[in-house]
Amino acid sequence: MSEQEFKRAFGYANTALDLLHRGRIPPYPQFYELLYTYATGANPQLNARINAIFQSGATPDHDLATKLYDEFLKAHDAHERLNSVSERMSHRIEAVHDAIDAALGNANSFSATLQSVTDGISDAISPEALREMAWQLLAETQRMQDTNHKLEQKLEAARDDLSALQRDLDEARKESMLDPLTKIFNRKCFDEGLTKAMAEAATYGEPLSLVMIDIDQFKQFNDTYGHQTGDQVLRLVAMTLKSNIKGKDLAARYGGEEFAAILPSTDYAAALHVAENVRKALQAKELLKRSTNEKLGRITASFGVASYRSGDTPSSLLERADRCLYAAKHSGRNCVVGEIGLAAPEHAEKRDPQEAA
Template sequence: MNNDNFVKSTETLKETVPLMIKHKVPTTPANYALWYTYVTQQSPRLNQAIDGEIAEQGQCSPTACDKLYQQHIASKTVKDMAQLKQSLTAMMQELSHSMTDTLSETESFQHNLNKGFNQLELAEKEGLSLEETMGLVRNLVKESRNIQLSAGAFRTQLNSAQQEIAALRAALHESQKEANEDALTGILNRRAFDRDMESFQLKKQPYSLIMLDIDRFKRFNDDFGHQMGDQVIKAVARRLKESCREQMQAYRFGGEEFALVLPNRSLASARQHAETLRRNIEKIAVMDRKKGERVNSITASFGLAEQQPQEPVIDVIRRADEFLNQAKKLGRNRVLPVN
């Protein structure tokens, strides 16, 4: 990098950091890359997307930054995945070749073993000398050692491959944890919820929280199977996502429990939204393909909480969850608090 480029990069960085501070964007390497690109205006589509996010949501949330980074910056990820695929293919080919070689050597050993036994039987009949007989035995021992070495080498390779696969599985698990979207429903997951709530707390932005839980969900799994349970979860998630407007965001909180965040909304507004959503969930019908019947007895219970000034996120969640539990105890399929 020449001096002019260095000075230009430094000036760009001086613009990038205050902009991130202004929008309270977490200072991660990915966010640095995202906002550095924004300042340099290298990608008009990225600038348009960020400007639109700020205009619509009043902020660029951590999950929004991650999404924009994946869409506009992280092309390297595609290359890394291609490299991973190539490495896995090479490893499997190597194992396949080793297995083929080992099987071939095993067949050769079997052939030589049969040949040796035949010669020993012939020796017994024809009365070969002790030296000739010992020569046959030595050949059998040698062949046995060769196949042991071949099998040992293959076993070592399998162990090494097993370790590589375990490492890849761990890396995949970590990457899945890093993802913001729930794999089953496609809406945001608990990790995204925690990060966004932390962002609300940092920016001191008021909000109301809706927690909801599918009623008698275990029954769907017990009576119709887990696939039906998954279909119910996905159907409810779609209704939540469809209901989101004006900066609202839906999350799968865990299992059959969901969360809906309503920025700058009062408890009364959140209750109205939750009541509409409750009625819409009542209308859901899911087809049981095994029996050819439609399951239309889906309901959910709701608990609400409006964040009080300076109130920690954990207290808001706890309060909403307490109302949710009360709603279930009072008969389910209802929204609490009433007022």
């Protein structure tokens, strides 16, 4: 973990503990998780609910914290959907196995009947006995055909069901990797994507760059215009970032008002160009308050750019990009700072975890 990441996480922890103390909420793990999540701003719906409570003059207490935890953290829709799909798929597979077992049983019975008829045939057999064997064989054959037809129907239905379940499973997996507010990839997907991209860069010797983005003065903007407008800003930044990358590039919400872009097969100079394009595109957009069409001005962001080096870990690459980002914030904001030529890490150490973006 980088120094900046540590300081930021420690700031979130202090905020969570302060809220627990103010509400006289016991510091059980689930309540700490609830208020730590609130401090990071990673769950906009949770933040909107708690902010409304604060605005009413109330403070979350033990009972309310329990309800909020059950609603926002205990149950995750995407995970529940995955579990539901897995359970349905398991039941369908069991039904197919049962149908196949029944068909095998009937096949064995048919084979036994054939063997019995074969053993009963002799030169001295009477026409009546031969006719009886023929009728028996015909009946068994008809029963086998009926069984096979039913099996075909069950397998056809199972195939259709499994195809639908597979689609549901793919959709649920995709949803579990998306940030619910901005609809771009979430932190979990970012972490997995960065690890994968770095492994491929090391294996194939391809360039790889990372861009970290922080919305300027976001907390001040959020406090001034409200959280719904703040959410609109987050969606605007996400849309702008996503529309200015392509191919195997991955845009993600890193947390709160921070975003990131993983740029495989992109060298340092090209990554600086991408970041500058996103910065200009974002600055060119004028924000309107939807309810009144009031012009709220323009949103800007600061950018940090670093590129993969042999021997890098995800933490080391993130730390360099983070230092560049904080250098951009301390250089006046609304600019792109790359790691080449960056003087020293003092910029990052001046950054307070709870500093307004």
